[in-house]
Amino acid sequence: ILNVEQSPQSLHVQEGDSTNFTCSFPSSNFYALHWYRWETAKSPEALFVMTLNGDEKKKGRISATLNTKEGYSYLYIKGSQPEDSATYLCAFNQFYFGTGTSLTVIP
Amino acid sequence: ETGVTQTPRHLVMGMTNKKSLKCEQHLGHNAMYWYKQSAKKPLELMFVYSLEERVENNSVPSRFSPECPNSSHLFLHLHTLQPEDSALYLCASSQVTGTNYGYTFGSGTRLTVV
Numbered sequence: 001i002l003n004v005e006q007s008p009q010s011l012h013v014q015e016g017d018s019t020n021f022t023c024s025f026p027s028s029n030f031y032a033l034h035w036y037r038w039e040t041a042k043s044p045e046a047l048f049v050m051t052l053n054g055d056e057k058k059k060g061r062i063s064a065t066l067n068t069k070e071g072y073s074y075l076y077i078k079g080s081q082p083e084d085s086a087t088y089l090c091a092f093n094q095f096y097f098g099t100g101t102s103l104t105v106i107p
Numbered sequence: 108e109t110g111v112t113q114t115p116r117h118l119v120m121g122m123t124n125k126k127s128l129k130c131e132q133h134l135g136h137n138a139m140y141w142y143k144q145s146a147k148k149p150l151e152l153m154f155v156y157s158l159e160e161r162v163e164n165n166s167v168p169s170r171f172s173p174e175c176p177n178s179s180h181l182f183l184h185l186h187t188l189q190p191e192d193s194a195l196y197l198c199a200s201s202q203v204t205g206t207n208y209g210y211t212f213g214s215g216t217r218l219t220v221v
Contacts, residue, residue, distance in 0.1 A: 004149065031206035043111070044197075046209035089150070094206045095163075097142075097150040 002026060006090060006098035013080050014106050020076040021101040023090030027071035034091040035064055035075055038100070044089060047075075080105040110134045113198050113213035121221055122188060128216045130181040130198030136211070138204040139181040141173060142197040144215075150197065156181060157204045188220045 005024045013019045025033065032051045038044040048057040053068040061078045077084055080103075087100040111132045120126050130139065141153040155163035156175040170192075172184040181198055195217050199210035 034209050036209075036212075041214075043212040043214045044210070046211070049207055049209050051207060091150075094201075094204075094208070094210075095152045095155075099147070099149045 002092060002096045004090065004092045004096050004098040006088075006101050008101060009099070010102040010104070012104045012106060015080060015082060017080050017105075018076065018078045019080055019103065020074050021088065021103075023073045023075070023098055025071050025073075025090070025092040025096075025098075027069060029093070030068045030071075031093045033066055033068075033073050034094060035073070036089040036091065037086045038089055039086040047088075075101075077103070082107050111198060111200055111211050111213040113196075113216050115216060116214065117217045117219075119219045119221060120185065120188065122190070124188075125184070125186040127185065128183040128196055128198075128218075130183075130213055132179055132200040132211070134200060134211060136200035136202055137178055138201045138208075139175060139178075140199045140201075140210065141181070141183050142199065144195040144197060146194075154183075155204060162204060185218075188218075190220050193219045 007022050035047040036044040048064050050066040055066040057064050063076045066073045082105045085105045087102045089100045091097045114129045138157045142150045144150050152165045153167045154173040159175045170187050174182040195215045197215045198213040201208040201210050
C-alpha cells in the first residue's frame with residue numbers, strides 16, 4: 001500500500017495571509033507529483049505536474065516545490081483570498097492520492 | 108463544465124438493483140479512469156482504460172463492472188451492491204496513461220446504496 005500523506009488535514013486562514021501545506025510520498029520509484037484543487041460541488045482541477053527534483057512551479061499566487069530525495073512537496077498560497085477556499089490534493093505517480101488539505105480563507 | 112460529463116449526479120439504489128454510471132469526454136483523450144471516494148479516505152483508483160483496453164483493475168469486487176465501448180465513453184455497471192459501496196464515484200480522463208499527464212475530472216456521481 002502506497003502511503004501519500006497530506007498535512008495539515010484542514011486549515012483556516014485570514015484573507016491576505018500566506019499559507020503552505022505538505023504532501024509526503026515514497027522517495028523511491030518516483031515519476032511525477034500532481035497537485036489538484038477541488039472546490040466544493042465542483043470537479044478537481046489540475047494545478048501542477050512536477051517531475052524533477054528541485055522543480056518549482058507557479059500559477060498566479062500559488063506555487064509548489066518538489067523534493068524527490070526526501071519525498072515531499074510544498075504548496076504555497078500567497079495572500080490568500082476567499083476564492084482559494086478548496087481542498088488541495090496531491091497525487092503520487094498519477095494514480096495515488098492523499099486525503100487532501102481543506103483550506104478555508106476567512107474574509 | 109470541465110469537458111468530462113458524468114451522469115447521473117446522484118443515484119440511490121437498493122442492494123438488489125442494477126444500475127450504470129456514465130462518463131463522457133470529447134477532449135480527444137485516450138485514457139479514462141474510475142475513482143471512488145469514500146468519506147475521510149483518499150481517492151481510490153478502481154479502473155484504468157487506455158485506448159479502450161483495460162490496463163488496471165485495482166482489486167475491485169466483481170459487483171463493479173466497467174465498460175469502455177470507445178475512447179469517449181466509459182461506464183460503470185453496478186449490481187448487488189452493499190451499503191459500504193456508498194461513495195462519490197469520479198471519472199477522469201487524460202491524454203494518455205503516463206505519470207506526466209494530469210487528469211480532467213468529471214463532477215462525480217454521489218451513490219447511496221440502501
